[in-house]
Amino acid sequence: MALTYALLVQGAPYTHQAALSALRFGRAVVERGHRLKTVFFYHDGVHNASALMTPPQDEVHLAEGWRSLHRGQGTELLVCVAAGLRRGLLDEGEASRHGQIASNVAPPFELTGLGQLLDAMEHHDRMLTFSP
Amino acid sequence: MTPSQSLAQDLAELDLIVVLRHAPHGSQWVREGLDVALVAAAFGKRVALLFQGDGVLSLLTGQQAGPLGQKGTHPQMAMLEMYDIETLWVSGSALAQRGLMPDDLMLPVRVMDVEDCRAVAHAQLPTLVF
Known part of the structure; x- marks a missing residue:
């Protein structure tokens, strides 16, 4: 039976294994015929959404990995706005609201509230947390 | 009731x-x-908090923002009751390991033994770990 999955990612990219394990798990979910509906980035996991992420070419590109899940599956890539603002992750709207000189969160990543995390827990069959 | x-x-x-x-x-x-717990309660969810390990320290009375320059979490703790979050579970062994008693805590709690924690795990409720 195909299940719908949500992931909660709380680890910063490259600092800890959590984000890469979450991405690999997300790909495996899809390969097994399930649906990865939502990835929610919280705590230091919000750094996964940086549009400026520039790893060396011989390393996995985490942000690109998340974007490819969105392209293939329509997976929602949700970033907690409060956790993001504190850590300097802003989309164009937030950057202009706060008078910042630049933004670094772009679609398909979306800044959103914690209500969306609770929605994902409630509406999908499985929710897994990846923390450092 | 036992x-x-x-x-x-x-x-x-x-x-x-x-x-x-x-x-x-x-x-x-x-x-x-705590932000997740408060938002969930604001959405009408019935939420329990389980304090384990060093987490029990966040219930200590007499906290201040202090010299580290962070806001601290005690103002959020004080809001729990207002959001009807009154199911507070505390690991008894975590308290004992830190030389603490329930009277040292700012809110009334249920002290959990190993069997209690086992019952919580077996209930398989939606759980978020921080």
């Missing part, structure tokens, strides 16, 4: 368990975990 019956009743009525395992200062774990 304590284990009241725990079973709590478990039957809950929508979400938020586990807090970190000390209140030095990281954002407790703050951001």
Whole structure:
């Protein structure tokens, strides 16, 4: 039976294994015929959404990995706005609201509230947390 | 009603368990975990908090923002009652390991033994760990 999955990612990219394990798990979910509906980035996991992420070419590109899940599956890539603002992750709207000189969160990543995390827990069959 | 019956009743009525395992200062774990609990309660979810390990320190009385320059989490703790989050579970062994008693804590809690924690795990409720 195909299940719908949500992931909660709380680890910063490259600092800890959590984000890469979450991405690999997300790909495996899809390969097994399930649906990865939502990835929610919280705590230091919000750094996964940086549009400026520039790893060396011989390393996995985490942000690109998340974007490819969105392209293939329509997976929602949700970033907690409060956790993001504190850590300097802003989309164009937030950057202009706060008078910042630049933004670094772009679609398909979306800044959103914690209500969306609770929605994902409630509406999908499985929710897994990846923390450092 | 015996304590284990009241725990079973709590478990039957809950929508979400938020586990807090970190000390209140030095990281954002407790703050951001409590944020999830408060938002869930504001959405009408019935939430329990389970304090384990250093997480029990976030319940200590007499906290201040302090010299670390962070806001601290005690103002959020004070808001729990207003959001009807009154199911507060504390690991008895975590308290004992830190030389603490329930009287040292700012809110009334249920002290959990190993059997209680086993019952919580077996209930398989939606759980977020911070």
